[in-house]
Structures are given as structure tokens and as C-alpha cells.
Amino acid sequence: MFKPFRSLIAVSALALTVAIAPAYAQQAAPVAELVKTVNIPYQQFKLDNGLTVIVHEDRKAPIVAVSIWYDVGSKHEPKGKTGYAHLFEHIMFNGSENAKGDYFEYLKKLGATDFNGTTWFDRTNYFQTVPKAGLEGALFLESDRMGHLLNGITQDKLTNQIGVVQNEKRQGDNQPYGLVEYKQIEMLMPTEHPYGHSTIGSMADLQAASLDDMKKWFTDHYGPNNAILVLAGDINVAEARPLVEKWFGDIARGPQVAKLNPPLPTLDAVKVAEMKDKVPTARLYRFWSVPGLNDPDFAALDVAATVLGGLASSRLDNILVREEQTAVAVTASTLPFVHGSVFEAYVDVKPGADIEAVSKRFDEILADFIAKGPTADEVQRVATREAAGRIAGLEQVGGFTGKAVTLAEGALYSNDPAFYKTQLERLAAMTPEKVTAATTKWLTRPVAKLHVLPGERDAYADDAGGSAGQAEGDGPAMRAPLPRTGVLAAPAFYSSLASDAMAAGAASKQPLAAVDRTTFPEAGAVPDLDFPDVEEATLSNGIKVRFARRSAVPVVRVAVSFDAGYASDPKDALGTNSLMIALLKEGTRTLNSIQLAEAQERLGTNINATSDLDRTIVSMSAMKPNLGASLDLLADVIRNPAFDAKELERVRVQQLTRIQAEFSEPQGIALRNLPPLLYGASHPYGVPLTGTGDPAVVTKLTRDQLAAYHSQWMRPERASIFVVGDTTLKDMLPMLEQRFGKWPSNRMALMQKDFSAAIPAGQGRIILIDRPNSPQSLILAGQVLNAKGTDNLLALETANDIMGGDFLSRINMDLRETKGWSYGSRSLIQRPKNDVPFLIFAPVQTNQTGPSVSAIIDQMNGFIGDKGVTPEELDRTVKGSSLELAGTYERSSSVLSQMQSDALYGRPTNYAESLAAQYRSMDAAKLNGAMREALDPKTLTWLIVGDAAKIEDQLKALNMPIEVRRAAPAAGDK
Missing domain, CATH: 3.30.830.10 (Metalloenzyme, LuxS/M16 peptidase-like)
Incomplete structure (x- = not known):
């Protein structure tokens, strides 16, 4: 079943090799010139x-x-x-x-x-x-x-x-x-x-x-x-x-x-x-x-x-x-x-x-x-x-x-x-x-x-x-x-x-x-944000391009984003996306892994492949004098991966070792275990948030499976290109057209992520993962909200800043500054495109694990009860969030990130310029209402990683069902 995919890869690879391979010989700008x-x-x-x-x-x-x-x-x-x-x-x-x-x-x-x-x-x-x-x-x-x-x-x-x-x-x-x-x-x-x-x-x-x-x-x-x-x-x-x-x-x-x-x-x-x-x-x-x-x-x-x-x-x-x-x-x-x-x-x-x-x-x-x-x-x-x-x-x-x-x-x-x-x-x-x-x-x-x-x-x-x-x-x-x-x-x-x-x-x-x-001396008036103008274009094969000019440094950043991500992993093959993107940088059909690495180093170019739940992004930061050759490398990595068998075995071991590291590290344990509890195993988001997948699957994935996945999910129909830097759209378009505009479709039917799976109802329970001799406990709790990432969640996110999302939030100030039980604790509204989770993250000292959970619950109940947003909190948060906009988009990388988010959530390209007015329109009733509608503390699932012998009795006092699990054995454990 994988043979058609493999043959299509070979055809597109040949076309790409003929078109751009000679550009690798381009002379990079001398270091002395850059330094001057x-x-x-x-x-x-x-x-x-x-x-x-x-x-x-x-x-x-x-x-x-x-x-x-x-x-x-x-x-x-x-x-x-x-x-x-x-x-x-x-x-x-x-x-x-x-x-x-x-x-x-x-x-x-x-x-x-x-x-x-x-x-x-x-x-x-x-x-x-x-x-x-x-x-x-x-x-x-x-x-x-x-x-x-x-x-x-x-x-x-x-x-x-x-x-x-x-x-x-x-x-x-x-x-x-x-x-x-x-x-x-x-x-x-x-x-x-x-x-x-x-x-x-x-x-x-x-x-x-x-x-x-x-x-x-x-x-x-x-x-x-x-x-x-x-x-x-x-x-x-x-x-x-x-x-x-x-x-x-x-x-x-x-x-x-x-x-x-x-x-x-x-x-x-x-x-x-x-x-x-x-x-x-x-x-x-x-x-x-x-x-x-x-x-x-x-x-x-x-x-x-x-x-x-x-x-x-x-x-x-x-x-x-x-x-x-x-x-x-x-x-x-x-x-x-x-x-x-x-x-x-x-x-x-x-x-x-x-x-x-x-x-x-x-x-x-x-x-x-x-x-x-x-x-x-x-x-x-x-x-x-x-x-x-x-x-x-x-x-x-x-x-x-x-x-x-x-x-x-x-x-x-x-x-x-x-x-x-x-x-x-x-x-x-x-x-x-x-x-x-x-x-x-x-x-x-x-x-x-x-x-x-x-x-x-x-x-x-x-x-x-x-x-x-x-x-x-x-x-x-x-x-x-x-x-x-x-x-x-x-x-x-x-x-x-x-x-x-x-x-x-x-x-x-x-x-x-x-x-x-x-x-x-309070801050004076600040002009509304002037976000860089975003220009749009379309390549001949339909790939959308968004461009913003930033000329402070001679650097151009490019991100090619695909509708893929960890959520696109087959349910019986978790870890496919992660293994595939790891192999992208390990050689193309024109360059082996060492040659590819050396080519980037000679150009001062950095190419990265990353994923989140929704997207797989291959990004590049390049010096302007070396932009053409850098784009050649980027296109080669995306369109022409070799998936070499020897490199696959090496990268496979590296990914399995990363998974083993997650089994031994508190945050890794928590991030692997909580999402399936919140979403259920059938939901696209019910996968380890680390993205590394199932070790049993990673052990067996074949080159053909990875090549087939690449053909299905990293194709021009799923791609968008974002560019920010010291150039112009007029100059960039021919360069992008040469490398990506002629990229043909493989004409296969597009697979889609299925979000129809029912999300389990929250049960208000504790999963205690025993990690003996831990000097600290890690609390990670969550619930899935009745909200999509494409919704306007600004009021909810602003309310959460007050409750737990900011350093000055009630949860952090209580656990850190008042009680001294934690170095830092927070709540957050994670923002995937579809079903949005509310999460709490709190590393706390072992002997205060149960009281810390109780304190967090008290803060949440108070916020949605009779202790809503105060005038001081409203003024500080709304005013501060508006004033912060001036510094938020100083760097081109921040502009690039905002452009990608706007595209993912279907927002206008100048969305950032509307934020100051949105903040000014907020009042306590709006923030209180957003949080009260979203949050139900009674239904949170609490996942706690720590020494069960020292903390289980503390947790029993919370009057919630407790299930104790043993952490997956780390290497060397008996």
C-alpha cells in the first residue's frame, strides 16, 4: 500500500534535484564582511x-x-x-x-x-x-x-x-x-x-x-x-x-x-x-x-x-x-x-x-x-x-x-x-x-x-x-x-x-x-500598535504566502507551515510525525546528513523542523547575502528527504532515548499522561504533548511508512509560507516560486483529522504517579473547555492572567510569594485550533503537595464565586496588556509567530492592531463571565508526579478519588 507514495516522492525529488542542486555551490558571504x-x-x-x-x-x-x-x-x-x-x-x-x-x-x-x-x-x-x-x-x-x-x-x-x-x-x-x-x-x-x-x-x-x-x-x-x-x-x-x-x-x-x-x-x-x-x-x-x-x-x-x-x-x-x-x-x-x-x-x-x-x-x-x-x-x-x-x-x-x-x-x-x-x-x-x-x-x-x-x-x-x-x-x-x-x-x-x-x-x-x-511616575499615553503591514500572494500551485518587512538586521526568516502536527499521527502509529520530522534534517537525495549540516554552517543558516498539535513547520533563519542558497536548502529538506535507512535507525534510537528521558523526568511524565485522560485515546489531541509517541510504535516504524506519511501530510495543498525580514515581497516571490511554486500535487485524496470523538466528562479525580525519592511534587491538572482555538478567547485569557496566567496572578502569588511552597505556578489556556484545554502547572515542595492542590482549588472557586476581578486587578492587567504591545513585536520572530497564529485561527492579518481596543473594552463583568462560563474546578483531572509514600495521605484529605500508578521504569531500574 505504500509503493504509490514512494514513487511519487521519487518523481518530485528528481524534478527538484535538477532545478536547484547547482545553487549549493554558491559562495557564502565571507565572515570578515559580516563582522564589519x-x-x-x-x-x-x-x-x-x-x-x-x-x-x-x-x-x-x-x-x-x-x-x-x-x-x-x-x-x-x-x-x-x-x-x-x-x-x-x-x-x-x-x-x-x-x-x-x-x-x-x-x-x-x-x-x-x-x-x-x-x-x-x-x-x-x-x-x-x-x-x-x-x-x-x-x-x-x-x-x-x-x-x-x-x-x-x-x-x-x-x-x-x-x-x-x-x-x-x-x-x-x-x-x-x-x-x-x-x-x-x-x-x-x-x-x-x-x-x-x-x-x-x-x-x-x-x-x-x-x-x-x-x-x-x-x-x-x-x-x-x-x-x-x-x-x-x-x-x-x-x-x-x-x-x-x-x-x-x-x-x-x-x-x-x-x-x-x-x-x-x-x-x-x-x-x-x-x-x-x-x-x-x-x-x-x-x-x-x-x-x-x-x-x-x-x-x-x-x-x-x-x-x-x-x-x-x-x-x-x-x-x-x-x-x-x-x-x-x-x-x-x-x-x-x-x-x-x-x-x-x-x-x-x-x-x-x-x-x-x-x-x-x-x-x-x-x-x-x-x-x-x-x-x-x-x-x-x-x-x-x-x-x-x-x-x-x-x-x-x-x-x-x-x-x-x-x-x-x-x-x-x-x-x-x-x-x-x-x-x-x-x-x-x-x-x-x-x-x-x-x-x-x-x-x-x-x-x-x-x-x-x-x-x-x-x-x-x-x-x-x-x-x-x-x-x-x-x-x-x-x-x-x-x-x-x-x-x-x-x-x-x-x-x-x-x-x-x-x-x-x-x-x-x-x-x-x-x-x-x-x-x-505612571506610564504616559502610548500610540496604538503599528503592526508591520502583511502582504499576501499566491504561488502558481496555490500555496499562500504572507510577507512582512523588517530591516533592523540583515536576516530573513521563513516558515513553511503544514496542516499536520502530532494530531495527524495515526492512532495506531503515535510518534510517526515526530520521527519523520527528525529525519528531514538528516539528509536529502542530493546531500547526506553531514553535507546538509555543513551547507547550513557555511551559509550561517539554521533550518529547523518542529511540530505542535496542529502544525508541522519547517523554518529557516538566513543571512540576507546568503538567502538564495539558504532557500535551496530549505526546499531540498522539505521536498526531497532521503529517509535513509541507516539514518533512520540512528534517529529511531535517539527518539526512543528521548521517550525514556520523558519517563524519568517529572514534567515529561505529566505531559505524556494527562492528554489521554482529558481527551480520550480516540481524540486527535489525546496524545502525549511531547509528541514523541509510543515507544512500541517508534521501534517498528519503517521507511515506507514515514515516506507515505510525508507524501500525505507534507504536500503543497497543506502548505502556507510566511516570511519576515530584510527583503521585499517583490524580491521574494520569484525565489519562492522557483523552489515551491512548481511543486506538484501527488493527486491523492487528502486525509483529515477526525475531531468527532466524544471527549470524556471530567470526573474530579487524582492520578498519582509514584516517583520515589522525588524532592518535589509536580502538579499538572486540566479540563477540556467548551471552546475552540478559533474562537475569540481574549477575555478568557485576560481573566486567566489574573487568576493564574501571570507572575502576579492569584495562584502564583499565593503559592510562591505568600506561602513559599513553589518557585512558580501557573494556569494557562492552551490554544490548539480545535478543542481548547485549561491547564494548571505547579511544582511544589513535597510536604505541601496536598495543601497546594487545596489552595489552587480555593483560588479557582473564589474567582468564579464571590471573589471576581477587583478594580485594581482590572486596571493593572488591561492597562499593562495594552502597554506591552509596544515591545511584544520588536523581534521579527515574534512577528512571524503572530502571522502564523492569525492564519491558523482565521483572523485578519492586522489582528494585532485591534488588541489595544479590545483590552480597553474589557470590564470586570466581561472577565468574570468568561471564566465562570469556562471553568468548573469540580471536573478537573489532577495528575501528580511525586513520592507516593510521602504525599498520598495528604491527597486523601482532598476527598477526591485517587488512583496510584507507578512511573514507567527508567533505564537501569529493576
């Missing part, structure tokens, strides 16, 4: 109190990023006071002397987006992007906690945040491999080294933190002379200086923080350690301490790590994953810090493979690379990819990757806001010889080897520390987005603007009078 275009013009001045201020002007949107960085991190913590920097970061969001109450209430009123605070070894920062009309309010908040915090710190706030941070630690520890970084620090760093303990700290030190400790920590470290303020966006230095002087000028200098200069640790001999954990497969780590991020050798080591395990075509990938197939995943990277960085590599061993043999082979590959270094082509591919990633990341002014971050990091870590230029120049000038010299110098020193093996987790002390750098620093500070952990519940720039950095002169020497802080 990168420029972030800025001006800098300093106040008399020592505050350094950097201003970058970017008028593309009426928003300003406010980012303040303090030279204080966990490296400044003395023995017995670990976790203080991170704990204090939390406290600084809990109100100051003149901004009483939670800071997020004020940020919501200002329409802030991309806001958070983070801590890591070397720094603490706070950032938010606000409409320009809210800038003065943001400066009020940042200056008030810098200069007027002491009397705002109370014992109640401290006690609460100790509980929150301890739950953050439990949440991290509860993940597979969640204890690795404790061991990494122990193996690499002497305990007396500034990096010798984790950022999140130990349970005992956190518990012992006193109010006097916290106040002294503040006065010792948070003076203006120890801070850098960056303003980036719709502002210039002439506008910025008077505002900064007004709000920060009267703050007194703080003590001078001592500069640290610890030696780089070196091991005397190879260290070897082993630990067991609830993990899907053995993971083999190799760690070295290497020079800090300012050392020229760091750039070479960073390239070395990327060649080894950071590229899709990395050495370790090609040898261990693709060729020898003894591993299912590999990674190598550098973690950059000021006083010494970490070079790490790891291999996830293929289940059933000989661990010792893989370990030996791993070391052989590392030794060979260290001695011989990379090829010139590998170095060029790394440089192109890095330059392209940095250019794309700096489209935004703030957030985790924007221009404010880049300038602040350079100023704080390297005493040069333009240090990104030095980094890129080093990258562009990198050679194989420089990389080899660095690896032989630094990686021939003794290594730390850690093997994590499947099995029952080893016992560990609660005060062993947190996730090294992970608590508030999950990722390289100069290469990846800032960590999203913060207090909220997880580069370079192309510019047509001329000029380098310019100094703006010395600050005024006149003493500045204290400003009146009795009234908070």
Missing part, C-alpha cells in the same frame, strides 16, 4: 556618585531597554553565606521604601516586556524593556532599590524568599542530571576559590540567612559606583542624562568592592568520579578549567569546543553518533567567566552500548583533536555560524540577548562596552593553528571525568549546593541568552547607523538634590 557590518553606536557618561551610564539609540520601535548590572555575584560570597547574591536578587523584587509591594506590579503597569533579574558567578543584573512613555517609571524603580531599599527589607520578605529559592533549588535538583554541576564544581574548583560553590547556595546557608546579613550584603555591594546602567532604544544621551541624574544623582556612593584576582585552578592529576541518577542513558563528561573570557586563548578554545561538539556536523557527532552509532547525543561548549572558564564535553551513550568502550573512544577522539586541531573549513563554519547568530540575536534592544546586554557585559567584564568587536575580530581572524595551539596548551592538562549511570539516584545532602551557575546563570554569558531562571518561573549588530562609540563628557560636578519620590 556589526556596530552598536553608544555614548557613555558617569555620575559623580560613580554610576556608569551607556546609551544606545535605536528608533525602530517606541521602546527603551533598561538594564542595570552590578559587579556582585556568587564569587563574592564568603564561606557559610553561599546563595546570598541570588537570594538578594529575589528580595530586590519585593518592594523598596518608595515602591512598596511587588515590583512586578509596577512593571505590569508600565507595560514592561523581557523583564527579569539574574545572578551568576560574576554579576547580578535586572532588566526590562518598557514603552518610552514608561521609561521614567522604570528608572524610578531601579533607582529606588539601589538607593532606598534598606527599610523595605523585612523578615517576612526574607523568610518567604528563602522558601522560594529553596524550592527553586529542589526544582533544579529534581531533573535528570540535576546534580551534575555540584560535582563539576567539586572536581574542578578548590573550595576556597570564588567559583568553588554554586550560585544557588546550600540549603543550610540559605536557611541561616538573617535580616542583618541581607542588609549588610546590600550596603556592601549595591552602590552606584559598583553598577552599570544601559539604556538602549528610542532614546539618545541628551534625553537620557537629565532623567538619570534626576533619579540616580542623589544616591550616595557605596563601599569600594574589592577586585578579585584568583589563580586559574589546575588539577594535579586526572580525576574520575561516578554517580547514579534516574536518567535514560549513561552520560560521560569531560571537564577542564581554562582561561577567562578576556584571554585571547578563550576565543580559540570556544571555536575548538564548537568544532568538537557544538556544530550539527561536529567531530563527535560525525564519529560517535552518525558513523559508529555508539552515542545518541554529544555536546561540547565553553562556559565563560571572568576569572577562568570551563571547557566541557559530554556523550550520551547509546542504550545497550559498552560504556567503557565508548568512554575510551571518546578520549581517543578528544586526544586526536587536541593534538591535530580543526581544519580551515571547520573554523570557517564555526565563525560564520557564530557571526550569524550574534547578528540575529541583536535585533532586540533588551531581553536576554539584546544590545543592552552586549554593551553591559563588555563594560562589566572587559572594561569596554565595545568588547563584542574584539570578540568578533578574534573570531574572523581565527585559524586552525591558533586553535591547535590553545588546545595543546590548555587541554593537555589533567582532565576531570564524570560518568552518570542509570539507576536509583545516589543520596546527596540538601546542603551540597545548587546547580553550578545554573540557578541564575544557565548558559554562557557571552554566547547564549542570559538564563531565564531569574526570579520568574526559565553577539553583534548590523546597523546602517554610522559612528563608533563616543564619549559624552564628564558629569556635572554640582551636588544633586534629592528627588520627590512620593508619587510613582
Whole structure:
């Protein structure tokens, strides 16, 4: 039955090969040319109190990023006071002397987006992007906690945040491999080294933190002379200086923080350690301490790590994953810090493979690379990819990757806001010889080897520390987005603007009078959103194209969306979609998997294939100079997959390993088990939300079945194309027509997803999945609403923001800020195209699992009962949601996402421009009515993953039926 599909694939593949294969030879833009275009013009001045201020002007949107960085991190913590920097970061969001109450209430009123605070070894920062009309309010908040915090710190706030941070630690520890970084620090760093303990700290030190400790920590470290303020966006230095002087000028200098200069640790001999954990497969780590991020050798080591395990075509990938197939995943990277960085590599061993043999082979590959270094082509591919990633990341002014971050990091870590230029120049000038010299110098020193093996987790002390750098620093500070952990519940720039950095002169020497802080500066009027004009066209075969121009960076994003998704999986073949899309990037009929990966790297192009319940999307981010060749690759991936038998077996094992990981991880367990309970097994949405499917099915899927699925579901009749970027529709249409307009239909009858299955009535029950020795319980609850994704759900979603969808929501504030039982809890209206579910997600401490469920139920009953939306909640939410629109669509990726959502839900292309008026039309009665009509707490299904021996009795007090199930056994369990 599959033969006709296969023959049709071959016909279309041949046509595609003839049409576009020669374009792969197109010369990519040289890295040096890309690097030369990168420029972030800025001006800098300093106040008399020592505050350094950097201003970058970017008028593309009426928003300003406010980012303040303090030279204080966990490296400044003395023995017995670990976790203080991170704990204090939390406290600084809990109100100051003149901004009483939670800071997020004020940020919501200002329409802030991309806001958070983070801590890591070397720094603490706070950032938010606000409409320009809210800038003065943001400066009020940042200056008030810098200069007027002491009397705002109370014992109640401290006690609460100790509980929150301890739950953050439990949440991290509860993940597979969640204890690795404790061991990494122990193996690499002497305990007396500034990096010798984790950022999140130990349970005992956190518990012992006193109010006097916290106040002294503040006065010792948070003076203006120890801070850098960056303003980036719709502002210039002439506008910025008077505002900064007004709000920060009267703050007194703080003590001078001592500069640290610890030696780089070196091991005397190879260290070897082993630990067991609830993990899907053995993971083999190799760690070295290497020079800090300012050392020229760091750039070479960073390239070395990327060649080894950071590229899709990395050495370790090609040898261990693709060729020898003894591993299912590999990674190598550098973690950059000021006083010494970490070079790490790891291999996830293929289940059933000989661990010792893989370990030996791993070391052989590392030794060979260290001695011989990379090829010139590998170095060029790394440089192109890095330059392209940095250019794309700096489209935004703030957030985790924007221009404010880049300038602040350079100023704080390297005493040069333009240090990104030095980094890129080093990258562009990198050679194989420089990389080899660095690896032989630094990686021939003794290594730390850690093997994590499947099995029952080893016992560990609660005060062993947190996730090294992970608590508030999950990722390289100069290469990846800032960590999203913060207090909220997880580069370079192309510019047509001329000029380098310019100094703006010395600050005024006149003493500045204290400003009146009795009234908070509310945000002024903000113009309604001007969403980019969306142009529409149709290719000759009927594929619809939607286009929006965004020219801030020379990047073009394309998404080819298909009406498929996990819901299109045959009910007897769950996991087909996921396995098929995984194979799309593993080779075409013109390029094998390695050649395809290398082609993307040479072009600085990133092609991804993803699915949700309704859609399968193949997307591309490409540099404008390389757009044509990048589109060739995109079309080849979509139209011409090889489904190579050898690659299928490799990818199959990887997907089975991912499924095994889901069986061992609390969130994976919950997301796999809840949807069939809510929808029933016959409904298209009654499938694991992870999309990975049934392991018994994945084990047996054939190439013919995958090819047949591809022919049926990824065909021009189901496709739509969305484009956002630095080009025009006039220029794009011929390029799209050449690659997709001649794509023929296979003339088969279209299969449809059947949504006629009856949805089971909610029963108000608890499914308890026993996961022994869990340090935390995960609550996931839900019900299917009488609503479709195509309905106008804005009032319901806004009501849910108040009840559980926002940081300031009742559920989160109760469980986190009032009770301290959770790091973060929320409710959400998931938005597939058809039957919409309401979900609750709450990781909570084990001994408060039952009370947490009871508290959530009380909040829901109160909201739909006599405790509906208050005037304060209405004003905060409606005003904040309207003001946030200015920053919501700053990035082209956000515009692209909105365009796809509008198409999925059948909305007009300018729908986003109607949102402000819709928000203004809302009142309490409308929001209360929407939630009361939708939600019935008595019918929720509660799925709880935790230690049944510790929580079952708590749950019995809720007077609901309880069914206890055992979690699927993880690899290594008996």
C-alpha cells in the first residue's frame, strides 16, 4: 500500500534535484564582511556618585531597554553565606521604601516586556524593556532599590524568599542530571576559590540567612559606583542624562568592592568520579578549567569546543553518533567567566552500548583533536555560524540577548562596552593553528571525568549546593541568552547607523538634590500598535504566502507551515510525525546528513523542523547575502528527504532515548499522561504533548511508512509560507516560486483529522504517579473547555492572567510569594485550533503537595464565586496588556509567530492592531463571565508526579478519588 507514495516522492525529488542542486555551490558571504557590518553606536557618561551610564539609540520601535548590572555575584560570597547574591536578587523584587509591594506590579503597569533579574558567578543584573512613555517609571524603580531599599527589607520578605529559592533549588535538583554541576564544581574548583560553590547556595546557608546579613550584603555591594546602567532604544544621551541624574544623582556612593584576582585552578592529576541518577542513558563528561573570557586563548578554545561538539556536523557527532552509532547525543561548549572558564564535553551513550568502550573512544577522539586541531573549513563554519547568530540575536534592544546586554557585559567584564568587536575580530581572524595551539596548551592538562549511570539516584545532602551557575546563570554569558531562571518561573549588530562609540563628557560636578519620590511616575499615553503591514500572494500551485518587512538586521526568516502536527499521527502509529520530522534534517537525495549540516554552517543558516498539535513547520533563519542558497536548502529538506535507512535507525534510537528521558523526568511524565485522560485515546489531541509517541510504535516504524506519511501530510495543498525580514515581497516571490511554486500535487485524496470523538466528562479525580525519592511534587491538572482555538478567547485569557496566567496572578502569588511552597505556578489556556484545554502547572515542595492542590482549588472557586476581578486587578492587567504591545513585536520572530497564529485561527492579518481596543473594552463583568462560563474546578483531572509514600495521605484529605500508578521504569531500574 505504500509503493504509490514512494514513487511519487521519487518523481518530485528528481524534478527538484535538477532545478536547484547547482545553487549549493554558491559562495557564502565571507565572515570578515559580516563582522564589519556589526556596530552598536553608544555614548557613555558617569555620575559623580560613580554610576556608569551607556546609551544606545535605536528608533525602530517606541521602546527603551533598561538594564542595570552590578559587579556582585556568587564569587563574592564568603564561606557559610553561599546563595546570598541570588537570594538578594529575589528580595530586590519585593518592594523598596518608595515602591512598596511587588515590583512586578509596577512593571505590569508600565507595560514592561523581557523583564527579569539574574545572578551568576560574576554579576547580578535586572532588566526590562518598557514603552518610552514608561521609561521614567522604570528608572524610578531601579533607582529606588539601589538607593532606598534598606527599610523595605523585612523578615517576612526574607523568610518567604528563602522558601522560594529553596524550592527553586529542589526544582533544579529534581531533573535528570540535576546534580551534575555540584560535582563539576567539586572536581574542578578548590573550595576556597570564588567559583568553588554554586550560585544557588546550600540549603543550610540559605536557611541561616538573617535580616542583618541581607542588609549588610546590600550596603556592601549595591552602590552606584559598583553598577552599570544601559539604556538602549528610542532614546539618545541628551534625553537620557537629565532623567538619570534626576533619579540616580542623589544616591550616595557605596563601599569600594574589592577586585578579585584568583589563580586559574589546575588539577594535579586526572580525576574520575561516578554517580547514579534516574536518567535514560549513561552520560560521560569531560571537564577542564581554562582561561577567562578576556584571554585571547578563550576565543580559540570556544571555536575548538564548537568544532568538537557544538556544530550539527561536529567531530563527535560525525564519529560517535552518525558513523559508529555508539552515542545518541554529544555536546561540547565553553562556559565563560571572568576569572577562568570551563571547557566541557559530554556523550550520551547509546542504550545497550559498552560504556567503557565508548568512554575510551571518546578520549581517543578528544586526544586526536587536541593534538591535530580543526581544519580551515571547520573554523570557517564555526565563525560564520557564530557571526550569524550574534547578528540575529541583536535585533532586540533588551531581553536576554539584546544590545543592552552586549554593551553591559563588555563594560562589566572587559572594561569596554565595545568588547563584542574584539570578540568578533578574534573570531574572523581565527585559524586552525591558533586553535591547535590553545588546545595543546590548555587541554593537555589533567582532565576531570564524570560518568552518570542509570539507576536509583545516589543520596546527596540538601546542603551540597545548587546547580553550578545554573540557578541564575544557565548558559554562557557571552554566547547564549542570559538564563531565564531569574526570579520568574526559565553577539553583534548590523546597523546602517554610522559612528563608533563616543564619549559624552564628564558629569556635572554640582551636588544633586534629592528627588520627590512620593508619587510613582505612571506610564504616559502610548500610540496604538503599528503592526508591520502583511502582504499576501499566491504561488502558481496555490500555496499562500504572507510577507512582512523588517530591516533592523540583515536576516530573513521563513516558515513553511503544514496542516499536520502530532494530531495527524495515526492512532495506531503515535510518534510517526515526530520521527519523520527528525529525519528531514538528516539528509536529502542530493546531500547526506553531514553535507546538509555543513551547507547550513557555511551559509550561517539554521533550518529547523518542529511540530505542535496542529502544525508541522519547517523554518529557516538566513543571512540576507546568503538567502538564495539558504532557500535551496530549505526546499531540498522539505521536498526531497532521503529517509535513509541507516539514518533512520540512528534517529529511531535517539527518539526512543528521548521517550525514556520523558519517563524519568517529572514534567515529561505529566505531559505524556494527562492528554489521554482529558481527551480520550480516540481524540486527535489525546496524545502525549511531547509528541514523541509510543515507544512500541517508534521501534517498528519503517521507511515506507514515514515516506507515505510525508507524501500525505507534507504536500503543497497543506502548505502556507510566511516570511519576515530584510527583503521585499517583490524580491521574494520569484525565489519562492522557483523552489515551491512548481511543486506538484501527488493527486491523492487528502486525509483529515477526525475531531468527532466524544471527549470524556471530567470526573474530579487524582492520578498519582509514584516517583520515589522525588524532592518535589509536580502538579499538572486540566479540563477540556467548551471552546475552540478559533474562537475569540481574549477575555478568557485576560481573566486567566489574573487568576493564574501571570507572575502576579492569584495562584502564583499565593503559592510562591505568600506561602513559599513553589518557585512558580501557573494556569494557562492552551490554544490548539480545535478543542481548547485549561491547564494548571505547579511544582511544589513535597510536604505541601496536598495543601497546594487545596489552595489552587480555593483560588479557582473564589474567582468564579464571590471573589471576581477587583478594580485594581482590572486596571493593572488591561492597562499593562495594552502597554506591552509596544515591545511584544520588536523581534521579527515574534512577528512571524503572530502571522502564523492569525492564519491558523482565521483572523485578519492586522489582528494585532485591534488588541489595544479590545483590552480597553474589557470590564470586570466581561472577565468574570468568561471564566465562570469556562471553568468548573469540580471536573478537573489532577495528575501528580511525586513520592507516593510521602504525599498520598495528604491527597486523601482532598476527598477526591485517587488512583496510584507507578512511573514507567527508567533505564537501569529493576
